[in-house]
Amino acid sequence: MATVAHCLYCFETLAAYLEARKPMSLGEVEKSWDEYRRDPLAELGQNAEASKSGSADKPVPALARVLNSDDSTTSGSNSPSDGSTISLTAETPATSTDSLPAAGPAITESPLFVTWNTVSARTGDTSLRGCIGTFEAQELDEGLSSYAITSAIHDMRFDPITKRELPSLEAAVTLLTDFEDCDDAMDWDIGTHGLRISFSDRGRRYGATYLPDVAEEQGWTKEETLVSLMRKAGWVGKKDKWQAVDLKVVRYQGRKKSLQYPEYKRWRDWVKQKGEA
Template identity: 50%
Template sequence: MATIEHCLYCFEALSASLEKRTPMTLYQVQTSWAAYPKGLDEEDEEEQPELESSDSSPPSDNESGKPSSSLPVPRNPTLERLSGPSSGTSTPASSSSSSLTPSTNNTTPSSSSASFVPIGLHPRRSSQRSSNITESPLFVTWNTVSSNQKSLRGCIGTFEPQPLNSGLSSYALTSALQDHRFSPIRLSELPSLEVSVTLLTDFETARDAMDWELGVHGVRISFYARNKRYGACYLPDVAPEQGWDKEETIVSLMRKAGWGGRREKWSEVGDLKVVRFQGAAESVGWEEYRAWREWVEKGEEKAK
């Protein structure tokens, strides 16, 4: 599964490229994030009442290194808004999608925009997922976040397994700078961005166009029409975010691929093949990336 570290690494690759500096490696990002003081997260908050109600429990150190107190801790509204890892499946009404690109045989999604509930600033969090994956098919999605809107800014991925240390940085830059539907992302845009990483797993050939589960599977289709083969795909979170049923999802995919037939005729195209797959996304916004990066820079300065 994708992790916070994977997202930070994508931000690092793009930021370093635009700033003309050498980026950190994935290993350096992972090692740094493990040492980064993250403060309280949801799990700590849930355990807090037990600590507060126990008069006999001795003070213990929390993750930030500060002794905990037996006195009641004021509630932090920011903590109460925290909804866990920001991902394509847990952020309300976020949107991402993808389709095959003729020039590279990779996949890119169509442009989309949807309202969502921003979680705002939140405590620095520990990674909610551990991952020993070193190679995987993947997608990197960039979104512009402003007010109550999240808009697609670029997304390119591949179904071929990629070493994560090179694949994530490569597709982070490709999706940010070479998605033909958008102008290249500029340095001044970084503070408005969010990055989402999806590692794809469990590819299976479906029996038919309906042999997949909403909210679980992403779908990749290919078919013939007018002596031409078409293809497109959606990541697992797209259909639920758009409120589509299975048929609406397939028809939308066919439209994205370039099919212009009548909707009721969708099942009559030739050699319709469907591959289903899974993949949980993880997302990180600029503020979280920048806070971590400033901590790294301070450490580098002290080491000099």
């Protein structure tokens, strides 16, 4: 599944790109994160920082949860974001998802999506800021770095992310697994499966995808999800005629992790203090 280190690496790649410096490699980030989470001074330093800012009586942000469990998400209350204006291509913009539990050996390559969300300073809610991924398996070092930049800079729905926006961002990595052809358009489960559809209508080919938690977070039925996904692909037919379209549906699952900038910065400051980068 996706890990905290994967999210740190996306932040590190984007920050380095915007700061015109060389980023740490994924291997270096993973090694450093492993050391960081075992360093009791890291959390002590965070508490000291909170005390200096006069917020020692407030709950320390989500670092403790991150340190205690690599299976927990670190985002605030997420607002739904369906990314519904982009059609499916080899590099398909999509949306953020919640985690699915997984066990087993570390993944070294996978189809993947990198999502950037803006976090509201007032409410903690998130809104989509950029998301692009691929259904072709990628070596994670190269794939995550490439799509971290691509989704931040080249998502045509948004202006490129700037350096001053970094503190307001959340990074989410989704690794895609378990691709299966559906027997029919309804052969999938809300909250478990993402969908990739393709179809032809009036001589035009269409395609689009939603990651696994879109339908659940939007409160959609299966029919509503499929119609929305067809709209995302660019289909403009009548809503009540969607079943007349011959849909090819592939279902898949997603292993996701999210992390917000303050958590990245605390780790990065620790790295600098150690003289590692």
